[in-house]
Amino acid sequence: MSATSASTTSGRAAAEAARNHKGTIWRDSPIVAIRNLRRVLRQPQIAIFVLIQPIMFVLLFRYVFGTAIPIPGFDYVQYLMPGIIAQTLVFGSATTAIGMTEDMKGGIIDRFRALPMSGGAVMAGRVVSDLAINLVSLVVMVVVGYLVDFRIVTSVGEALLALLLLIGLTLAFSSISAVIGLAVKEPEAAQSAGFIWLFPLTFISSVFVPTAGMPAPLRFFAEQVNPVSHVSNAARALTVDGYLCGTEICTDPTRAVLLSVVWIVGIMVIFVPLSIRMFRRLE
Amino acid sequence: MSAPAIEATGLVKHYGETVALGGLDLEVPVGTVLGMLGPNGAGKTTAVRILTTLLRPDAGRATVAGFDVAEDADRVRSRIGLTGQYAAVDEHLTGHENVTMVGRLSGLGKAQARARADELLDRFGLADAAHRATKGYSGGMRRRLDLAASLVASPDIVFLDEPTTGLDPASRLGLWEVIREVVALGTTVLLTTQYLEEADSLADEILVIDQGREIALGTATKLKADVGGETVAVELVDTSRLEDARAALVGVAGGEVWVDERQGRLSFPAHGDAGRLAATVRALDGAGIAVADLSLRRPSLDDVFLNLTGRAASEAAADAATPTEASVA
Ligand SMILES: Nc1ncnc2c1ncn2[C@@H]1O[C@H](COP(=O)(O)OP(=O)(O)OP(=O)(O)O)[C@@H](O)[C@H]1O
Ligand SMILES: [Mg+2]
Numbered sequence: 367m368s369a370t371s372a373s374t375t376s377g378r379a380a381a382e383a384a385r386n387h388k389g390t391i392w393r394d395s396p397i398v399a400i401r402n403l404r405r406v407l408r409q410p411q412i413a414i415f416v417l418i419q420p421i422m423f424v425l426l427f428r429y430v431f432g433t434a435i436p437i438p439g440f441d442y443v444q445y446l447m448p449g450i451i452a453q454t455l456v457f458g459s460a461t462t463a464i465g466m467t468e469d470m471k472g473g474i475i476d477r478f479r480a481l482p483m484s485g486g487a488v489m490a491g492r493v494v495s496d497l498a499i500n501l502v503s504l505v506v507m508v509v510v511g512y513l514v515d516f517r518i519v520t521s522v523g524e525a526l527l528a529l530l531l532l533i534g535l536t537l538a539f540s541s542i543s544a545v546i547g548l549a550v551k552e553p554e555a556a557q558s559a560g561f562i563w564l565f566p567l568t569f570i571s572s573v574f575v576p577t578a579g580m581p582a583p584l585r586f587f588a589e590q591v592n593p594v595s596h597v598s599n600a601a602r603a604l605t606v607d608g609y610l611c612g613t614e615i616c617t618d619p620t621r622a623v624l625l626s627v628v629w630i631v632g633i634m635v636i637f638v639p640l641s642i643r644m645f646r647r648l649e
Numbered sequence: 650m651s652a653p654a655i656e657a658t659g660l661v662k663h664y665g666e667t668v669a670l671g672g673l674d675l676e677v678p679v680g681t682v683l684g685m686l687g688p689n690g691a692g693k694t695t696a697v698r699i700l701t702t703l704l705r706p707d708a709g710r711a712t713v714a715g716f717d718v719a720e721d722a723d724r725v726r727s728r729i730g731l732t733g734q735y736a737a738v739d740e741h742l743t744g745h746e747n748v749t750m751v752g753r754l755s756g757l758g759k760a761q762a763r764a765r766a767d768e769l770l771d772r773f774g775l776a777d778a779a780h781r782a783t784k785g786y787s788g789g790m791r792r793r794l795d796l797a798a799s800l801v802a803s804p805d806i807v808f809l810d811e812p813t814t815g816l817d818p819a820s821r822l823g824l825w826e827v828i829r830e831v832v833a834l835g836t837t838v839l840l841t842t843q844y845l846e847e848a849d850s851l852a853d854e855i856l857v858i859d860q861g862r863e864i865a866l867g868t869a870t871k872l873k874a875d876v877g878g879e880t881v882a883v884e885l886v887d888t889s890r891l892e893d894a895r896a897a898l899v900g901v902a903g904g905e906v907w908v909d910e911r912q913g914r915l916s917f918p919a920h921g922d923a924g925r926l927a928a929t930v931r932a933l934d935g936a937g938i939a940v941a942d943l944s945l946r947r948p949s950l951d952d953v954f955l956n957l958t959g960r961a962a963s964e965a966a967a968d969a970a971t972p973t974e975a976s977v978a
Contacts, residue, residue, distance in 0.1 A: 376761075376764060376768055377803040377834075380752070380757055380761065380765050380801065380803045381802065381803035383755075383757050383761065383802070384728075384755045384756040384757065384802035384803070386727055387727050388727070394754060397753050397754060401739065401742065404741065404742060404746065405741040405742070408741045409741065472739070473733060473735050473736070473737030474739055476731075477731070479702070480701045480702060480703060480729065480731040481755055482723050482724075482726040482727040482756065483754040649698075649703065
């Protein structure tokens with residue numbers, strides 16, 4: 367067939383560039399991520415969610431609950447901050463489902479699917495832009511934490527490892543969230559299905575309170591199973607030099623870090639391919 | 650000669666009990682425009698979605714630009730442009746950002762995509778609005794932007810699903826101009842529409858579909874000749890007298906008189922003779938039947954449908970719709 371449609375020089379050059387083009391995840395993800403970030407920056411109500419809510423939570427827990435929750439061996443703010451950061455990031459990752467469903471509804475996903483772009487880049491671009499926004503929340507929380515007497519007492523290397531684990535946690539939960547979004551398809555459904563299960567997950571954990579006082583089944587889940595606990599504990603060991611293992615104070619991060627890594631990798635190994643598969647099967 | 654730009658055989662798609670496509674064939678030669686004409690629910694969007702790789706058919710196969718839509722989706726995607734029924738523009742991005750993004754994802758370089766966006770926005774009369782968020786665009790501007798985005802990589806084949814539905818007459822004419830420019834460049838176009846007039850004005854060939862099946866195929870001239878050009882349309886004050894009116898008009902029509910009970914209307918071919926209007930008034934007056942409205946109409950989809958299927962397009966749409974939607978006039 368002749369490329370007769372390109373009458374102008376620029377048109378011919380464009381047809382030349384596009385013919386047989388097949389986008390890669392590396393080329394297309396940044397394009398999608400930048401588009402997603404532009405959308406966020408232009409919707410001030412999202413900025414409120416990203417900035418105000420973490421500040422509010424830190425202050426509420428620090429000054430309202432913190433006065434009533436004694437943690438043996440810890441200042442409450444030292445115990446709280448690593449956990450509440452993990453909790454905020456987990457909740458923040460639920461926006462992945464909302465973003466996916468809004469794009470499906472708005473027809474942009476159809477537009478993407480009719481282009482020779484990488485399908486994985488639609489998912490990766492979404493997860494990466496959501497991570498960037500969540501990291502803004504993280505920075506805000508650390509700054510506010512410092513204003514209310516939170517202090518990182520470990521080395522820079524340990525603190526950076528904590529940051530890596532928190533990033534891993536966010537990516538893992540974003541990939542679960544992407545699958546939820548692709549399954550429910552409607553933004554309203556994503557609002558509830560994406561968030562509701564995160565309440566028990568983040569509260570039946572070591573995020574806000576010691577787990578030792580919980581009823582046995584909850585305690586077992588919070589201490590042995592819940593990845594949010596493991597990441598919170600690892601982040602505590604790596605930033606405030608200790609976490610509560612049962613009623614003891616443990617300072618060795620190894621166990622918590624390993625369990626965190628196992629969970630993060632395990633979740634991603636299942637949910638990343640699943641989300642890409644579901645995306646390819648959209649109709 | 651070269652192979653057709655678009656070719657489909659036996660496309661079938663079911664949604665539960667609904668037959669969206671019941672074995673559709675079509676062929677669009679390179680550089681021509683096919684108008685797919687049909688009422689709501691006829692299967693137009695389903696056909697477009699299959700041909701643009703968005704939907705898998707239950708049966709049948711299709712090639713676009715010589716590539717199988719199921720097996721070679723990526724190659725098909727690198728050669729087509731799609732403007733869907735509902736404008737797929739990102740309302741928080743500017744017009745320029747929207748077109749540039751589609752250009753980048755189609756394989757254009759950064760500077761190249763930007764330059765193409767400038768050029769197309771200018772060509773489609775969107776230069777002034779190029780750097781505003783599209784949520785402030787009018788319906789017509791969104792449509793033109795969507796079209797500009799589909800054309801950014803100069804695709805060989807463009808699919809336009811009801812490009813002018815919901816637009817006011819001026820915007821519709823504006824969009825027709827734009828589509829004609831695209832056609833003049835030699836692009837193969839498949840467009841769907843509910844308006845015979847639109848298919849007539851833009852398409853080389855018209856495929857009329859109903860309930861997912863072809864009911865007619867031909868040039869606009871042929872279809873209109875079948876329908877009989879302009880029609881005399883009569884609406885009655887008292888619709889219970891439709892049958893009496895039909896009887897009274899058989900002589901004037903010199904042939905068949907179509908009765909559209911749903912709309913309470915009768916029509917018959919004018920055969921280019923405006924004198925029939927006066928004769929119609931006299932005949933109905935003589936029979937004592939009051940006329941609410943009398944007009945000379947250019948053939949519409951309704952007329953084509955009445956002619957081909959014996960029922961109005963609006964009835965066909967109602968049949969295709971779920972029972973709750975069926976009462977919409
Ligand atoms: N996702 C879907 N689920 C269930 N039924 C569907 C779906 N998509 C289409 N249909 C049904 O298939 C039939 C054909 O629909 P289609 O959208 O192709 O029609 P159309 O000709 O594009 O109509 P319109 O002019 O209203 O856009 C309709 O009866 C419609 O209700
Ligand atoms: Mg449609």
